[in-house]
Amino acid sequence: MSEGLTRRRLVVLGAAGVASLAGPRGLAARSELEVGKPVSPDALPAREASWYKRLPERRVECQLCPRGCQVADAERGSCGVRENRGGTYYTLVYGLACTVHVDPIEKKPFFHVLPGKTALSYATAGCNVECKFCQNWEISQFRPEQVRSWWMPPKALVNLAQRLGTPLTAATYSEPVVFWEYVRDAAHAARSAGLRPTVVSNGYIQEKPLRDVLPLLTAYKVDLKSFRERFYKELVRGELKPVLKTLEVARAAGAWVEIVVLIVPTWNDSEAEARDLARWVKTNLGPDVPVHLTRFHPTYRLTDLPPTPVTKLERLWQVVRSEGLHFVYLGNVPGHPGENTVCPGCGATVIKRLGYRILDNRLKGDRCPDCNRKIPGVWS
Amino acid sequence: MSDRLTRRDLARLLGVGLLAGPLGAATRGGGDARAGTVGIAPLAADELGQVAASGALIAVSAAIAAATGAASGEAAAARLFSAGDTVGIKLSCLAGRPLSPRREVVEALVRLITAAGVPAGRIIVFERSSRELQRAGLPLRRSGGPYLCYGIDNDYDPLPSDSGAIGSCFARLVSTHCTALVSVGVVKDHDLAGVSAGLKNWYGVIHNPNKYHDNNCDPYVADVVNHPFIRGKLKLTLLDGVTAQYHGGPAFRARYAFPLHRVVASMDPVAVDAWAWRVLDSERRQHGLPSLAEAKRPPRFIATAAKYGLGVGDPSRIREVMA
Numbered sequence: 001m002s003e004g005l006t007r008r009r010l011v012v013l014g015a016a017g018v019a020s021l022a023g024p025r026g027l028a029a030r031s032e033l034e035v036g037k038p039v040s041p042d043a044l045p046a047r048e049a050s051w052y053k054r055l056p057e058r059r060v061e062c063q064l065c066p067r068g069c070q071v072a073d074a075e076r077g078s079c080g081v082r083e084n085r086g087g088t089y090y091t092l093v094y095g096l097a098c099t100v101h102v103d104p105i106e107k108k109p110f111f112h113v114l115p116g117k118t119a120l121s122y123a124t125a126g127c128n129v130e131c132k133f134c135q136n137w138e139i140s141q142f143r144p145e146q147v148r149s150w151w152m153p154p155k156a157l158v159n160l161a162q163r164l165g166t167p168l169t170a171a172t173y174s175e176p177v178v179f180w181e182y183v184r185d186a187a188h189a190a191r192s193a194g195l196r197p198t199v200v201s202n203g204y205i206q207e208k209p210l211r212d213v214l215p216l217l218t219a220y221k222v223d224l225k226s227f228r229e230r231f232y233k234e235l236v237r238g239e240l241k242p243v244l245k246t247l248e249v250a251r252a253a254g255a256w257v258e259i260v261v262l263i264v265p266t267w268n269d270s271e272a273e274a275r276d277l278a279r280w281v282k283t284n285l286g287p288d289v290p291v292h293l294t295r296f297h298p299t300y301r302l303t304d305l306p307p308t309p310v311t312k313l314e315r316l317w318q319v320v321r322s323e324g325l326h327f328v329y330l331g332n333v334p335g336h337p338g339e340n341t342v343c344p345g346c347g348a349t350v351i352k353r354l355g356y357r358i359l360d361n362r363l364k365g366d367r368c369p370d371c372n373r374k375i376p377g378v379w380s
Numbered sequence: 381m382s383d384r385l386t387r388r389d390l391a392r393l394l395g396v397g398l399l400a401g402p403l404g405a406a407t408r409g410g411g412d413a414r415a416g417t418v419g420i421a422p423l424a425a426d427e428l429g430q431v432a433a434s435g436a437l438i439a440v441s442a443a444i445a446a447a448t449g450a451a452s453g454e455a456a457a458a459r460l461f462s463a464g465d466t467v468g469i470k471l472s473c474l475a476g477r478p479l480s481p482r483r484e485v486v487e488a489l490v491r492l493i494t495a496a497g498v499p500a501g502r503i504i505v506f507e508r509s510s511r512e513l514q515r516a517g518l519p520l521r522r523s524g525g526p527y528l529c530y531g532i533d534n535d536y537d538p539l540p541s542d543s544g545a546i547g548s549c550f551a552r553l554v555s556t557h558c559t560a561l562v563s564v565g566v567v568k569d570h571d572l573a574g575v576s577a578g579l580k581n582w583y584g585v586i587h588n589p590n591k592y593h594d595n596n597c598d599p600y601v602a603d604v605v606n607h608p609f610i611r612g613k614l615k616l617t618l619l620d621g622v623t624a625q626y627h628g629g630p631a632f633r634a635r636y637a638f639p640l641h642r643v644v645a646s647m648d649p650v651a652v653d654a655w656a657w658r659v660l661d662s663e664r665r666q667h668g669l670p671s672l673a674e675a676k677r678p679p680r681f682i683a684t685a686a687k688y689g690l691g692v693g694d695p696s697r698i699r700e701v702m703a
């Protein structure tokens with residue numbers, strides 16, 4: 001949640017910039033589409049979806065996220081980016097980037113993945129849930145024809161990352177689950193080019209598509225919105241259980257996983273909930289999975305609450321650490337010691353941060369320079 | 381059509397056993413003589429499914445006159461609209477030309493509104509996208525001609541506005557420009573909502589309708605229409621029922637389409653949907669299909685809309701006036 005984009009802050013590489021960077025190695029454009037050029041709302045490129053089944057009467061069942069939308073002909077699923085055309089299901093956002101931006105990897109936030117490096121971050125319109133506190137609602141809660149988008153097929157995206165010198169890519173900002181075919185092919189292209197693909201997601205995905213893409217990813221960040229179903233029902237229009245399942249599957253598959261929890265005043269800021277969450281993470285994922293507790297700021301449909309008091313965040317930070325998790329961070333509180341990586345063995349600060357900047361990185365390879373304890377992560 | 385379903389059937393479908401008391405008390409129809417009144421006029425198509433403009437004008441005039449109790453279509457329009465209005469006419473065109481409001485029916489309505497003194501430049505026929513209007517055979521134009529005709533495309537309010545369970549950016553046409561609104565729909569089955577006629581047509585003015593299809597679109601359809609942007613301006617619902625569809629919606633499916641040969645009008649947006657439900661269930665029964673309730677997609681939003689006081693959902697109070 002810390003990487004919100006407002007319309008003003010949203011930096012999209014314009015047509016000329018992307019086109020020139022895509023260069024001769026850019027994907028051969030489809031006849032009506034040119035790499036890096038805006039796509040007309042009336043000519044969205046449709047590509048058959050990879051995870052769905054056909055039902056009688058030209059209906060389909062989407063098998064991408066746990067919502068499992070059953071969609072009649074001419075209709076779209078809840079995410080608004082998948083459409084049934086005569087009994088065949090299509091994604092309307094494959095290669096259709098509405099934002100492409102170079103970010104520090106700390107902004108995602110990944111704190112245990114190539115510190116100080118940058119990620120070519122991209123998104124399409126659409127989301128499979130509707131968080132009332134969404135910071136990126138101007139792209140996540142709209143349909144693709146309502147958002148200005150550019151044709152950036154996977155290879156063009158990777159080509160751009162190479163030219164900009166970003167060693168990582170990140171599917172992020174809106175909800176990568178709804179553009180999962182694009183994520184898969186972009187991750188594949190990134191791997192082939194020696195880049196590291198990452199995903200920042202709500203984790204609300206079915207197991208099959210998750211398993212299909214996990215092996216391609218360097219790191220997977222999940223927004224665990226809360227540890228209570230009530231929160232998911234009332235503020236997210238989603239469910240907690242499938243997200244926990246996703247975390248277990250991802251961790252068991254060996255992907256590097258980090259978790260972010262946005263602390264929303266009065267909704268998920270109780271010590272009891274923080275303790276339950278910490279215990280679940282420790283038991284099911286292990287104590288080495290980083291957990292970022294981040295500060296809420298009022299936005300979208302949740303504007304009647306104040307920002308999370310820093311004292312409250314600090315208290316929850318203590319509670320979660322006291323349950324035995326090794327790497328608990330505070331987010332959206334620049335300059336707080338909770339931004340630093342501390343060795344769980346000797347207590348030495350091994351990475352010092354200020355916001356998204358690395359002030360000091362004392363890691364020796366993957367080890368604490370003081371006690372030689374291994375610090376888990378993707379460091380090189 | 382009216383005798384195909386008994387009152388008891390309809391009461392069961394609408395759940396009035398539970399709702400009749402509170403509904404009766406809550407509807408705005410309590411003191412409104414036209415609440416619950418549905419005006420119906422015949423309008424047949426030729427073998428190509430086309431209607432003559434003159435026939436459409438007679439039918440639309442008659443249906444609106446019957447719905448309002450006025451002596452003529454012009455007199456009815458004069459009651460509903462004033463010269464200072466900017467009138468937005470929202471069409472339901474998702475199903476393309478075979479199952480969208482016909483241009484002849486729309487233009488008949490425009491003629492009546494024009495006769496009420498509303499200038500051509502302030503009569504706006506619109507849909508979610510210009511493309512849908514084009515596909516339905518409507519002429520796009522942003523100036524000139526007897527009315528304007530264009531899609532909302534991307535022109536929404538910059539911030540969402542809440543109404544009950546929905547939170548949406550509304551089309552600025554609806555929130556800001558228009559002072560009077562008309563829903564022009566068709567009579568068709570909907571895979572999730574059960575019925576898509578006049579009320580559900582308003583999903584087309586919010587930016588995020590896909591989010592609101594759970595639970596047979598209830599209470600969401602009613603919440604959209606209950607928003608002051610619509611509730612405060614909605615003057616009329618008109619259904620092009622020349623061709624209707626009892627199953628397989630919302631897309632057009634020729635095998636489930638049937639000639640209803642009606643134009644239906646009402647000042648009561650709830651009653652006209654309850655009427656459409658009755659028609660569709662009746663047709664479904666004739667084809668050996670389960671009722672919409674049995675198919676687990678009863679249009680629950682009708683009862684919710686009635687509960688909000690948007691109109692009459694009590695079938696015992698729906699009055700068909702045949703022109």
Ligand code: SF4
Pocket residue numbers: 062063064065066067068069076077078079080082127128177178
């Ligand atoms: S990905 Fe979209 S269409 Fe598919 S189940 Fe989820 S919300 Fe529905």
